[in-house]
Amino acid sequence: MNTFQLFKNSLKKPTDLYSAKDLPFVKSFLYFLFLGLVLLIPVLAQTIEMLGTFQNDMSKIAAEMPEFSIQDNQLTTDEKDSSFLYKTNYMFFTFDPDGIQTAEGLQKDITGNKIAVGLLENELVLATTEGSLLSSLLETNKLVIPYKNLSDSKLISRNFFKELGTSTGNRLTVILLVVLSLMGPVLIDFAFSLFFGAFIAHLLSGARFLGLKLGQSVKILLFASTLPVFFCAIAGIFFQLPTSSIIMLVSIFYYFQIIRGELRTK
Structure with a gap:
């Protein structure tokens, strides 16, 4: 099963992700980066809203001030x-x-x-x-x-404030800086949730009876986290959430379902 098929399964049937264990490391890492970007959506939404407000204010200020x-x-x-x-x-x-x-x-x-x-x-x-x-x-x-x-x-000058109120280049620069500055902390927090969750799930789920290694459990949990990641990203636009806890708990729940399903077939 390729990455795209696993992605579809993670949204439609998150208990059918066992084959994620065989995905190459590079593809798994790229998927990890993709989910990290998704987790930035609430911050980006707030940044865009704030920039819109700021530019509107700068336009009003420029209109009120003289040369x-x-x-x-x-x-x-x-x-x-x-x-x-x-x-x-x-x-x-x-x-x-x-x-x-x-x-x-x-x-x-x-x-x-x-x-x-x-x-x-x-x-x-x-x-x-x-x-x-x-x-x-x-x-x-x-x-x-x-x-x-x-x-x-x-x-x-007055033109400086006018440009602050209209320039899309400034907005794109700020958004890019936000992504670059927050991507690291977001990925670190996400990685900790994945590895800690995978360690617990690997020990308690009976994965050893399937011959799974911890690294393979991390890959399975990575794809199992897709649905909670998207949920937290969308819901986080409207209100604060304990994102890490939600992702870890829901991912572990799906992981247990995946392992139990495989154990039944053995």
Whole structure:
């Protein structure tokens, strides 16, 4: 039985996967990578939704702000009283060429996991609350960059925010970075579930009476995990699940059914 036939069986008849034990290692590994990508679906869905929200916000911000530039290390615009504050569920954005806001004041306004971005009169500010993910990555909860320290202040303009709101290239880049950064941890967690589950199932199922080696049990369990992987990937888009536990328990259940079916034929 080839990989595609095993895949169909894993969805339609997950108790008929015994022949997976004979699948070559390379094909099994590629299938493992495939299921790892499937497990990333909930994160990718959340990322795409977040990027859509972010781009929509950037479009609104760009529409509200006037044309501006950085001149003599200061935020400059021809319009008077052009400062404004834009709030969302995750971000405070301040455009303040009039010198009303300060970095300290900007940080005091944020709560929870929100971030604050400020184009102030003399500096660019990125602030967050203590203990947030961003603060742990930056090793500070307030990043202040004076315009004089920017290598090319001309990059910061109204067009820059317009491009953030419309560019599909930026979205694809972020999605690719998410896949690359999370693929490793997802595969490690999935591999642990497979090997730990296969070890337990191999010892308790009577697989030794069929002459199965542990590596063959891992292959069987890999294909037996297909249905729970797809279930967790789809359901995980809508709510949080104990993904590893579900995959391991359901896969072991199918594995026991597969082994019992083979033992009956002997």
